[in-house]
Amino acid sequence: MPASWRGGRHRPPYNELFDARRNTVQAMRNDEAKARRCPDGYPSRMNAAPLLALVSQVLVRHRLDAVVIGNAAAALQGSPVTTMDVDFMFRQTPTNLRKLKAVADDLEAMVLRPYYPASALFRVVRDRDGLQLDFMAKVDGVRSFEALKARATPVRFGRSTLLVASLRDIIRSKERAGRPQDLAVLPVLRKTLDEQEARKASRG
Amino acid sequence: MSKKPARRAAAKRRVGSGARQAAGSPHGSALARESERALVEQIRRLLDLPPHERTHFLRVRLPNGGSAV
Numbered sequence: 001m002p003a004s005w006r007g008g009r010h011r012p013p014y015n016e017l018f019d020a021r022r023n024t025v026q027a028m029r030n031d032e033a034k035a036r037r038c039p040d041g042y043p044s045r046m047n048a049a050p051l052l053a054l055v056s057q058v059l060v061r062h063r064l065d066a067v068v069i070g071n072a073a074a075a076l077q078g079s080p081v082t083t084m085d086v087d088f089m090f091r092q093t094p095t096n097l098r099k100l101k102a103v104a105d106d107l108e109a110m111v112l113r114p115y116y117p118a119s120a121l122f123r124v125v126r127d128r129d130g131l132q133l134d135f136m137a138k139v140d141g142v143r144s145f146e147a148l149k150a151r152a153t154p155v156r157f158g159r160s161t162l163l164v165a166s167l168r169d170i171i172r173s174k175e176r177a178g179r180p181q182d183l184a185v186l187p188v189l190r191k192t193l194d195e196q197e198a199r200k201a202s203r204g
Numbered sequence: 205m206s207k208k209p210a211r212r213a214a215a216k217r218r219v220g221s222g223a224r225q226a227a228g229s230p231h232g233s234a235l236a237r238e239s240e241r242a243l244v245e246q247i248r249r250l251l252d253l254p255p256h257e258r259t260h261f262l263r264v265r266l267p268n269g270g271s272a273v
Binding site: 130195 | 246253255257258262271273
């Protein structure tokens with residue numbers, strides 16, 4: 001407010017003062033919201049890029065071969081789906097299990113086997129921030145790790161690269177798994193695959 | 205206490221959106237078409253991005269056992 005406005009006949013009408021204050025408060029709220037959001041408008045806590053960069057770096061450091069599968073892979077392939085964890089497929093060998101333990105140590109997490117002995121699932125969990133990485137040796141609808149890896153797409157996060165399973169493999173695994181949560185996302189995944197193929201065809 | 209006549213109760217029964225869709229009402233199909241169009245647009249928008257930018261998929265765990273985006 002200019003100094004000449006304070007008091008007397010130069011005081012602006014109430015509406016102007018009210019509008020100025022309201023605009024200032026709104027601008028402060030906008031700044032706060034902006035600080036909490038990424039430049040593209042999503043809340044920053046939804047962004048998995050820092051997590052994926054960290055995980056890919058640690059996997060490369062310990063030379064653990066793993067392919068991203070599940071809803072995280074589907075999202076990276078362009079499907080509008082969400083998930084709470086990142087799933088990987090790997091080969092269950094004594095060497096890889098040692099590497100997985102080293103990966104968990106680097107992430108300050110622990111390795112759990114929640115469905116032992118029924119399932120070959122190794123869950124890397126960090127309580128501090130709820131980080132959860134599921135490493136599976138067997139996946140419904142996937143015959144071999146080598147075949148999945150051969151069809152996977154390399155995606156660069158930071159300085160390292162993660163292998164992301166193809167959408168066709170993800171759809172097949174969800175069809176075979178047949179759980180309600182898998183069947184619920186199948187129409188969206190199929191539509192994404194159709195769009196991907198239409199784009200490939202249009203490019204020649 | 206007298207019971208309500210069955211005919212009156214039937215007349216007051218409301219028809220839900222599921223029933224309207226099943227009956228092939230134009231309201232249901234328009235919603236379905238619009239929803240389909242929005243989904244395809246969203247997929248195309250995501251496919252326009254490079255894969256390393258399609259990373260806004262993490263849900264956050266809530267203390268009571270649920271999750272949120």
